Amino acid sequence: MNDRARNETIAAIRSGDRRAVARAITLIESTRPDHRAEAAGLIEALLPDAGGAYRIGISGPPGVGKSTFIERLGLDLVTAGHRVAVLAIDPSSRISGGSILGDKTRMPELSRREAAFIRPSPAGDTLGGVARRTREALIVCEAAGFDIVLVETVGVGQSETAVAEMTDVFVLLLQPGGGDELQGIKRGVMELADLLVVNKADGALAEPAQRAAAEYRAAIRLLRASKAGWAPEVLTGSALTGEGIDAIWHSLERYRATLTANGEVARRRAAQNRHWFESELSAGLIERLEADPATAATIETVTKEVVAGRRSPLSAAETVLAAWKGAPPAPAKAKKPG
Numbered sequence: 001m002n003d004r005a006r007n008e009t010i011a012a013i014r015s016g017d018r019r020a021v022a023r024a025i026t027l028i029e030s031t032r033p034d035h036r037a038e039a040a041g042l043i044e045a046l047l048p049d050a051g052g053a054y055r056i057g058i059s060g061p062p063g064v065g066k067s068t069f070i071e072r073l074g075l076d077l078v079t080a081g082h083r084v085a086v087l088a089i090d091p092s093s094r095i096s097g098g099s100i101l102g103d104k105t106r107m108p109e110l111s112r113r114e115a116a117f118i119r120p121s122p123a124g125d126t127l128g129g130v131a132r133r134t135r136e137a138l139i140v141c142e143a144a145g146f147d148i149v150l151v152e153t154v155g156v157g158q159s160e161t162a163v164a165e166m167t168d169v170f171v172l173l174l175q176p177g178g179g180d181e182l183q184g185i186k187r188g189v190m191e192l193a194d195l196l197v198v199n200k201a202d203g204a205l206a207e208p209a210q211r212a213a214a215e216y217r218a219a220i221r222l223l224r225a226s227k228a229g230w231a232p233e234v235l236t237g238s239a240l241t242g243e244g245i246d247a248i249w250h251s252l253e254r255y256r257a258t259l260t261a262n263g264e265v266a267r268r269r270a271a272q273n274r275h276w277f278e279s280e281l282s283a284g285l286i287e288r289l290e291a292d293p294a295t296a297a298t299i300e301t302v303t304k305e306v307v308a309g310r311r312s313p314l315s316a317a318e319t320v321l322a323a324w325k326g327a328p329p330a331p332a333k334a335k336k337p338g
Contacts, residue, residue, distance in 0.1 A: 001038050010045050016083070016145045018117050025119055028136045043136050050142035051269070053085075054256055057163035059153040059189065060173030065199045066152050067106040069173060069239040074110045076245055077148055085141035086110070086118045087134055088152040117146060132283070135166050135276050164192045165275050168265055169255050171195045174216065176208040190223050195233050195251055202238035209236045228264040230255055289324055298323040 001009070012020035028039045060066050067088070074084045086107065111118045119137060134151060141149050153163050164170040172193035190196075196216050201209030217234045233251050237244030259265045289295050302316035 006038070006042065006045075009042070013046065013140060013144050014049060018144075021085075021117060021140055021144045022119065024140045025121075025133075025137045028133045028140070029121060039136065043139055046139055046143035050139040053138075053142045053147050053149045054252075055138065055149050055151065055167040055169075056252065057151045057153070057167035057170045058173065059163055059170070060199070061175065064173045064175050065239050066173055069197075069199055069237075070150055070152055071107040071110045072239040072242055072245055073249065074107070074116055074150065075113070076242075076249065078110070078113050078115045082148050083115045083146045084110075084117075085144075085146035085149045086116070086152065087137050087141070087149065088118065088120045089134065117141065117144075138166065166272055168259070168268065169194045169252060171197060171252075173197050173199050174212065176200055176205045176212045190220065193220075193232060194230065194255060195235070195248070196220065197248055198234070198236045199239055201236035202241045202243060229258050229262050230264075289320065292324060295320060295324045 009020055009024060013024055024042060027035055027042065030036070030039070058066055058070060070086055070088075074086060077084050088107075107118055110116050121134070121137070138149055138151070151163050151167055170193050172189060172195070174196060176198060198209045198213045198216065213234050213236050220232050220234060235244060235248055235251060237248050239245070256265070259268075290299065299320050302311060302319055305311040306313050306316045
C-alpha cells in the first residue's frame with residue numbers, strides 16, 4: 001500500500017465507510033509480513049481517533065442466544081441514534097481456517113442497517129474466546145465513528161475470559177436452568193462478569209428464568225464482592241420478544257456512568273493497553289523464534305525429546321531461548337539438602 005492509498009484508506013475509515021472498515025480488518029487479520037507492517041502503520045495512524053466508544057463484551061454458553069440478543073440490542077441502539085459495530089468471533093474450520101457460522105447470517109436485520117457494522121472473524125488457534133486481532137479491529141471501528149462496539153465471544157469454555165481484558169463491561173448471558181447450569185459455568189467467568197442476563201425469559205420459560213436469576217444472584221454474592229463502586233447485577237430478558245432489553249441497557253448505562261465517574265474505566269483501559277502490549281510482545285517473540293532457521297531446528301529437536309519424556313519442558317525452553325540468543329543455557333542450581 002503506497003502513501004496515497006494509505007491516506008485514502010484512513011480518510012475513508014474516518015468518514016465511516018463500512019467497506020473501508022471491512023478492508024482494514026481484513027488487512028489486520030492477514031499473517032503476511034508485508035501486510036503486518038501495513039496494518040501496524042494503519043493502527044498507529046488511527047489510534048488518536050479511537051477510544052470514544054463503549055466497549056461491551058458478551059459471552060455465554062453455546063445455544064444461549066448470543067447472536068439473537070445482540071441483534072435485538074443492536075437494533076434498539078441504532079433506532080436510538082447510536083452507531084453500532086459487532087465483532088463476532090466464530091469457531092474456526094479446521095480445514096479452511098475460516099469462520100464456520102458467520103454472524104451476518106444470524107443477524108440479518110441488523111446487518112442491513114447503515115448505522116451498523118458486523119464483522120465475523122474466525123477464532124483460529126487463539127484461546128480466550130476472541131480472535132488475536134480483535135483489539136485492532138476494535139480500534140478501526142472506533143476510528144470509523146461507531147460509538148458502541150459489541151464483542152461476542154465463541155462461548156463459555158475454559159478460557160473464555162479474554163474479552164474482559166479488552167472491553168469496558170463484561171456481560172454474561174445465561175439460560176433458564178438455575179442450579180443445573182450453574183454447575184457448568186466456570187467460576188472464573190462468573191467472577192469477571194459485570195452483568196449477568198438470564199436470556200429466553202419468555203413463554204413457558206419466564207418463570208424458570210426468574211428462579212434462575214434468583215439463584216445466580218445468590219451465587220454471585222458468594223463469588224464476588226462489589227468493587228470499583230459496582231455490584232454485579234443479574235437481570236432477565238428475552239431477545240425474542242424484547243422484554244427486559246431496555247432494563248438491561250439502562251443497567252449498562254449506569255455501569256458506564258459509575259465507573260467513568262470514579263476513574264475505573266480509564267484505569268481499566270490503561271491496564272488493557274499494557275496487557276495488549278505484553279501479549280503482542282509474547283506472540284511476536286514466538287514468531288521470531290520460529291522464523292530463525294537455527295532456533296527452529298533446536299525447537300524441533302527438543303520438542304521430540306519433551307514428547308518422548310526424555311527432557312522437561314522447562315529445560316527444553318531454556319535451551320531454545322539460549323540458542324536464539326547465541327548463549328549456552330544457564331546451569332540448573334542444585335538444591336540444598338534439607
